[in-house]
Amino acid sequence: MKSTLVIDGKPTNRLRLWLSGLGLVGAGLLWLSCFLIGPLLALSLLAFASRGDYGDIIWQFNLENVWRMVGFGTFGWVPDNLLIIGRSVVLATITTSLCLALGFPLAFWIADRDRRWRVLLIAIVMVPACVNLVIRTYAWQLILGNHAPPAVFAQWAGFIPADAALYPGQAAVYLGMISAMLPFAVLPLYTSVERLDWSVVEAARDLYGGPWRTFRHGILAQVTPGLIAATILTLIPSLGMFVVSDLLGGAKYMLVGNLIQQQFGAAADWPFGAMLGLGLVVASLVSLLILLRWGSREGRI
Amino acid sequence: MKRLPRGVGVLAIVSIAVLYLPLVAVMALSFNATRHGQSWGGFTWSWYAKLFNNEAVLNAATNSAIVAVTSTSLATVIGTLLAIGLRRLPLGRWGRTSADVIINLPTVTPDILLAAALVVAYGIFRSVVAHFSPESKFFDPGLTTLIIGHVTFQVSFVAVVVGARLKAIGNEQFEAARDLFASTWGVWRRIILPQLAPGIVGGALLAFTLSLDDFVVSFFISGPSSTTLPVLIYASVKRGVTPEIHALSTLIVALTMIAILSIAILNRPRMTKE
Numbered sequence: 001m002k003s004t005l006v007i008d009g010k011p012t013n014r015l016r017l018w019l020s021g022l023g024l025v026g027a028g029l030l031w032l033s034c035f036l037i038g039p040l041l042a043l044s045l046l047a048f049a050s051r052g053d054y055g056d057i058i059w060q061f062n063l064e065n066v067w068r069m070v071g072f073g074t075f076g077w078v079p080d081n082l083l084i085i086g087r088s089v090v091l092a093t094i095t096t097s098l099c100l101a102l103g104f105p106l107a108f109w110i111a112d113r114d115r116r117w118r119v120l121l122i123a124i125v126m127v128p129a130c131v132n133l134v135i136r137t138y139a140w141q142l143i144l145g146n147h148a149p150p151a152v153f154a155q156w157a158g159f160i161p162a163d164a165a166l167y168p169g170q171a172a173v174y175l176g177m178i179s180a181m182l183p184f185a186v187l188p189l190y191t192s193v194e195r196l197d198w199s200v201v202e203a204a205r206d207l208y209g210g211p212w213r214t215f216r217h218g219i220l221a222q223v224t225p226g227l228i229a230a231t232i233l234t235l236i237p238s239l240g241m242f243v244v245s246d247l248l249g250g251a252k253y254m255l256v257g258n259l260i261q262q263q264f265g266a267a268a269d270w271p272f273g274a275m276l277g278l279g280l281v282v283a284s285l286v287s288l289l290i291l292l293r294w295g296s297r298e299g300r301i
Numbered sequence: 302m303k304r305l306p307r308g309v310g311v312l313a314i315v316s317i318a319v320l321y322l323p324l325v326a327v328m329a330l331s332f333n334a335t336r337h338g339q340s341w342g343g344f345t346w347s348w349y350a351k352l353f354n355n356e357a358v359l360n361a362a363t364n365s366a367i368v369a370v371t372s373t374s375l376a377t378v379i380g381t382l383l384a385i386g387l388r389r390l391p392l393g394r395w396g397r398t399s400a401d402v403i404i405n406l407p408t409v410t411p412d413i414l415l416a417a418a419l420v421v422a423y424g425i426f427r428s429v430v431a432h433f434s435p436e437s438k439f440f441d442p443g444l445t446t447l448i449i450g451h452v453t454f455q456v457s458f459v460a461v462v463v464g465a466r467l468k469a470i471g472n473e474q475f476e477a478a479r480d481l482f483a484s485t486w487g488v489w490r491r492i493i494l495p496q497l498a499p500g501i502v503g504g505a506l507l508a509f510t511l512s513l514d515d516f517v518v519s520f521f522i523s524g525p526s527s528t529t530l531p532v533l534i535y536a537s538v539k540r541g542v543t544p545e546i547h548a549l550s551t552l553i554v555a556l557t558m559i560a561i562l563s564i565a566i567l568n569r570p571r572m573t574k575e
Contacts, residue, residue, distance in 0.1 A: 017391045024386025028379045028456055032403060035453040036415070039422035043414070046421055057424075102316050108305055109313035123565055128320040131557050132514050134531050135550040138538040139323030142330060147340055179319055232409075240411030243516065247538060257413050264420055264521060274421065277414050284411070 047274040057270060065275035081259070081276075088256040089283060091245075092238035095177040096185075099234045100227070102178070103185035107193045107226075110186075122190060129183035137247045140176050141167060144248075168250025176244040184233040192226025236284050256280050324554055331547035348548040358549060361533040367444060368519075368529060369512040372451035377505040379452070380459025381497075384467055387460075404464075407457040416521035419450050423522065442524030450522050451512045458511060459504035466500025503567045510560045513553070 022029075048061040069085075071077050110121045128136065144150060144166035151166045166172060196219065204218035220227070242257025249255075256276060263273025331349070335342030352358055387400055407415065426440040439445060470493065478488045516531040523532055530553060537546045 014391050017389055021386045021390035024382045024389065026386075028383030028386075028460065031379055031452065031456060032406075035419065035422065035449055036407060037403070039418035040410075040414070042421050042425060043418040102312065105309040105312040106316050109309050112305055123561070125317065125320065127558055127561055128324060130510060130514065130561050131324060131554050132516065132531050132534070132550075134516050134535045134538070135327060135553060136323045138534070138542060139327045139550075141538070141542075142326045143322060179323065182316060182320060236409060236411055240413045242413060243535075260413055260417060261521075264417055270421060270424070273417060277417050280411065280414065 043274045043277060046271050047278045049271045051269045051271050065272050068272060069275055069279055084254050084259055085256055085279060085283070087254075088239060088241075089287070091173070091177065091255065092235055092241075093287070095174065095181055095238045096231055096234045098174070098178055099181050099185035100189070100230060102182060103189045103230060104193075106182075106186050107189040110190055111193045111196070118194070122187070125183050125186050128179075133180055133243050134247075136180060137176050137244050140172065140179070140248055144172055144175075167248050168253065170249070170253065172248040173245055173253060176248045177238060177241065180241075180244060181234045181238060184237070185230040188226045188229035188233060189223065190226075192223035196222055232288060235287060239284050239287075240280055256283075327547050327550050327554070330544060331551040333544065333547075336544060348544040349552075351545050352548050352552075355545060357528075357533065358530075358545070361528045361530045364444060364447075364527055365513060365529040365531075368447045368451060369509055372448045372455060372512050373505055373509045375448070376452045376455035376459050376508045377501065380456045380504060380508075381463050381501055383456065383460040384463040387464065388467060404457055404460050407454045408461070412515075412517035413521075415454060416450075416518045419446075419453070419518065420521050442522055443527045446522045446524075447519060447527055447529070450518050451515060454515075454518065455508035455511055458507050459501075462504035462507060463497065463500045466497055466503075470496050499567050503564055506560055506564050506567070510557060510564075514557065 045061075046057065047065055048063065050058050050060065050062065050064055052058050069081055071079050071082050106125070110118055110125075113121060142148065146155075146163055146165040151160070151164070154160045154166060155162050155164065160166065200222065201214060201218040204214040209218065240257050241255060242261050245253055245255045246258055246261075256279065260273050260276045260280070263269045263276065267273075332344050332346070333341055334345040334347070383404070387404070390396070390400075392400060423440045423442070423446055430437045430440060474492055474496075475488055478492050483491070514531070515529075516535060519529045520532050520535065523529060528536070530549070534546055534550060537543065
């Protein structure tokens with residue numbers, strides 16, 4: 001079958017389009033298959049292989065790594081890995097919620113400025129996000145260090161022993177996570193808030209909606225797309241994080257990211273690392289599905 | 302205007318301050334004469350001067366530059382062709398969706414997963430190559446593996462940026478040029494490429510910043526002789542950070558800001574048009 005098509009003002013047919021199109025995308029397609037899709041598939045296969053005695057890989061497939069991930073090992077059931085996975089999920093969820101809670105006021109405030117200021121302010125929020133995460137994270141070590149003002153104040157007030165620093169610890173990790181992720185929440189929220197139809201909000205007020213119901217039905221229902229994008233952009237990187245917890249959380253505060261890194265580093269147990277990576281993907285997908293369902297329900301209200 | 306509650310402005314300004322506090326802290330300490338601790342010992346340039354005599358830092362800077370320039374050039378060419386080609390392919394609805402998924406895959410894959418996948422893939426490639434030429438070191442951790450890894454996540458970003466620009470140009474200009482008897486090459490050279498250029502340059506700048514900025518992928522796949530700047534900074538922080546690292550970080554922050562500013566200026570006409 002030979003149909004005549006017109007593309008870019010030139011008559012052509014499907015065969016010629018396929019040939020020229022494939023010629024153009026060929027390099028990119030080949031590259032992504034070899035170095036992205038292939039490796040990701042290899043990783044998922046490797047998750048079911050096992051480690052040899054010298055860190056080598058034995059390509060015999062079994063479910064051993066799944067059992068190890070949930071804690072069954074040589075010495076019976078140990079909840080360590082589940083604890084780490086659970087901690088990662090909790091940290092990612094709380095970080096995302098806090099970023100949304102802080103991102104909303106920021107997005108509203110920026111959207112409320114003059115047009116000239118808005119572009120500048122969004123740029124100001126996005127610049128730190130582009131600065132290397134290692135730098136931004138170790139900077140918090142400096143701020144929370146034992147001779148810096150916050151720690152000196154905490155020592156004086158008796159919250160922490162004399163000469164102690166405010167890191168490593170959970171609070172430091174949360175601070176680092178929020179400063180790392182906040183810009184990614186603000187950007188999509190701002191895009192939604194900027195297009196907000198304020199007459200709906202006024203209608204809600206006119207109909208005697210209190211502040212909460214006005215926000216819930218007048219505003220939240222309108223910014224759901226931005227909310228979903230902001231959630232995805234903060235939740236997924238938070239789940240896979242290992243720099244922040246490594247530098248601010250200390251050895252006792254491990255996340256899935258740190259565990260994966262260990263398997264590919266010191267432990268030399270690639271198959272188990274791959275299985276943990278699969279676990280990370282499953283955790284991300286499940287949390288996203290829940291959020292998206294919640295979002296679509298919310299949008300209909 | 303819209304009468305926001307009073308606390309909103311305060312909260313917004315506090316949030317912005319929290320974002321900038323780390324940058325200011327590093328910048329301030331890079332000029333601090335005290336070697337250890339955070340107390341202020343007077344202003345000095347000496348850490349910057351020492352930086353330029355530090356062999357490890359210069360080495361890492363050279364590696365970062367080589368990797369960033371090479372990978373950005375490759376990714377810009379491949380990504381631009383990908384964006385142009387995808388527009389021409391007569392894909393159905395399913396084809397279009399799967400193409401979109403593949404293009405966007407690296408932008409949503411967690412860094413650590415891509416890094417792990419590359420480590421595994423290089424391991425497999427190494428053993429395959431070893432069958433044919435046991436002496437080959439092509440897939441050993443080094444600059445080559447770094448460049449390949451960086452291109453892999455850069456390509457998508459370039460393709461997305463260029464694709465958006467291409468969509469904004471629209472079909473009418475092709476058709477108008479064609480009606481005026483322009484050749485295919487003529488249309489591209491005189492009409493489309495000049496308009497596409499800001500998108501290509503913007504995509505390249507974005508790719509360049511992503512490469513310079515990347516830590517996780519580089520940390521997994523770089524070898525001892527191919528340390529990049531972020532990996533070097535991380536290693537120094539683990540060992541105990543020195544003021545020289547503050548100076549180095551300040552320079553990187555400044556460089557990032559210049560790159561972001563350039564991207565913003567390149568995109569400005571489109572932003573103000575609406």
